[in-house]
Amino acid sequence: MIYPVIICGGSGSRLWPTSREKHPKPFLLLPDGQCLLQKTLLRVLGLKGVKEVLTVTNQELFFTTEDIYQEVKKPKDCELNYILEPFGRNTAAAIASAALYLQRRHGPEATLLVLPADHLIQDEQAFAEATRQACLLAQKDLLVTFGIKPTHAETGFGYIEADTHRSIDHGMLVKRFVEKPDLATAQSYAAAGNFYWNSGMFCFQAGAFINEMRLHAPEILDAVEATLAASSAHENEHRLRLDAANFEKVPDISIDYALMERSEHVATVPCAIGWSDIGSWSAMCDLVGADQDGNRLTGETVSHSAFNNFVQSPDRLTALVGVQDLIVVDTPDALLIAHREHAQDIKHIVGQLKQSGHEAYLTHRTVHRPWGTYTTLEEGERFKIKRIVVKPGASLSLQMHHHRSEHWIVVSGVALIINGNAELTLNSNESTFIAAGHKHRLANPGVIDLVLIEVQSGDYLGEDDIRRFDDRYGRA
Template sequence: MNTLNGLIPCIISGGSGTRLWPVSRQNMPKPFMRMRDGMSLLQKTFQRAARLPGVESVLTVTNRDLLFRTLDDYRVVNKAHLPLDLLLEPFGRNTAAAIAVAALHVQEHFGDQAQLLVMPADHLISDETAFAAAVTQARELAEAGYLVTFGIQPDHAETGFGYIEKGDALGTGYRVKRFVEKPDLATAQGYLDGGKHLWNAGMFCFKASTLVDELAAHANEVLAAAKAALEHSQNLQNKTSRQRELSAEGFGAAPDISIDVALMEKSKQVAVVPCDIGWSDIGSWEALRQLTPSDPQGNQVNGEAILHDVHNCYIDSPKRVLGAVGVRDLIIVDTPDALLIADAHRSQDVRYIVAELKRQDHPAYSLHRTVTRPWGTYTVLEESSRFKIKRIVVKPQASLSLQMHHHRSEHWVVVSGAAQITNGEREFLINANESTYIPAGHKHRLTNPGIIDLVMIEVQSGEYLGEDDIVRFDDIYGRAPAADVKK
């Protein structure tokens, strides 16, 4: 995988987007949120990276549990069939560790002089021409040995972003005098009036060797853990992608710290390129609503809503009709299993709801009612203490693991498509309007041998219906043995 001009876009796809609950959740985080055009933030980021001049491969750092969803998103937009590099984290360790393993990987495969362009997967940039120009400017400074960050020209006093103070001019940019944490409103207004401060966009450009050398000088603990995680990684390479599953032991030794705190605030080799690129970090529902046209009453509505005397509300209810009377300044987000109602001026506080759900170990913290798996999706339609009904969709040529349950039996009814069934010692094919019964204790497997989606209804019954009642014997996605993931 050669790169014509030594530029490797590196997409950092992590975090759970807690302030965008209930759409963003731990197992379907913010990068996979769909915008109004139907594309996810991750897809938009990939396209933006792929369109830069000379790019011939894209590197992504993400959680290993999100691998197949990431590949599904990329498959739709990777029209040029760019080779994909994927570094798979066993768990989150913030941006310092993620960027360190990316730099070491690029240094190993592309050389010391290769440049990384680090891009968060969950930001929007509307002016790609200005973005490409800013990247060109950043690359000049990176070639000169700087760690380059991108500073957004502020257009209002914002307390939700960190700031970068410009120092001496450096041709296409400036030295960074200092990084500033999120200020209060009066301080933010002073920054706006003074003209020396930029919003910190969390994007970077640097040579692989520069980043590694600066980590060795200022954050060697991060670098050592990244090296150990890569040294003991498990590698898989095929015609379209190279995947490295990072060692949990090595990666777990990395401090949970941002790249700003670990390195950028300490290094003397940091520069900033000011830019006006139509940037938004989509950090809250209030930020998202600013991208949506309003009706004459100041409301933004996604879905079918009947409103009477409603003003300045953001309403997202794509699945069912929503009615509202006599309210104002609210954020209302409706999903099949969770409803958010918030004061529009306190959208940042949604994270407290998520923290409480996490403390309770509530499933709405991590999962939607429809759950994505490598083979397709399942949706819980109804459940009680002794039965559960699911709608299962299996992609063409996909297969669930060969597995067994101790405490439940399952009835499978095919709605459309055809199903290849393994049930104990028997193997057979069933079509639409046909069914089969899987007793508890039987090894079984479901495969879609066709060219269209297989849709079926699964009815589980038994004394225990938890997702951890599963024993895997074989799995084409490399998940056997495992006891914590459904099918």
């Protein structure tokens, strides 16, 4: 039996403005209408012998992750379980948590298949065969990596050098890991035949991994063990929330640095599986077909004397005149225009936004919540207007605001509202007023989405002006 572990996190700063810290790369829709996380789950559910999938993600991303998983039809006998991190501590902590968790549930011989949630694999059959070979190697107490056969000299990936003098059945032993090289070195690696791109995907038995961590990174393993001992499952035992005080003591380091580069028991399965980490807009460009001028366009776009551009503009008309080699990505609150040769530098814009405190690095105008979404339509001095969508059967917390009042107008659906000591039901085109300082709650008792417009007014309209008294999602 194999236990897939999906690592879902990161900020995807090179894919800004579509990717944000609270809506990262795994959630981005590809041109075919599926997101990377959805594709990853479908991929592992297609493997033989999968009865449990473990996802390690940030606790703030859990409800969006769960919403995406609910769109996937899974076998009834397959469990979807979660480890929820209070904040990121890199891949060593995430994978160690998963290994300890699965060893506790299934024993040291449990075989883990660790996959990032934000990679694209286009040859599912080749992936399944590579996984089969990796599982056979894992039974020999080896830590197995998936080495991607280079198709070109790539300076944006790390490399794995296979030891040609120590080949083994189903794969090759690893001689060393190499950092991202310069172009000349990358060209020599691509020509050598025994260098592979480091995909960041792994396969190993829980016990073998834990033994190697205890040998090479005991400080990480000890801190993660202490975290798990202080943590508890939430509600139905399918969610393990990691204790923040202990998790903060876990060193922030990648699994490559912490273990893979130090261990002498690492193997690789060379494979050609149509792999891409979708690490930049240049990679996203390749997923869209080109027109006669080399332009790759999504959304409503017109062009004149424009060549080799990429445009993603789903919500409004974009026109190109006399330009070439541009990346244009339009979202409701941010517009990116970059030269294709500088696609890797977009992360510096995110860094500037983060340093200045601009919310565009963190969230979109539409923000996902456990109960649905809200979209900021307009805001100014002392007012903010939102469109709120509440899922059927969902409910906001019982809450209160100190500095703002709210006026709710139902657009569609049915709203069940607690306002102070009163309880009322509103239908389409009906409204109510919530005064500052009043306890209130909004729920959707119907079977269709509840849509309403919220008008806020007050001296302070920040999202942190909220006091929760009761919440079904554990946020009170």
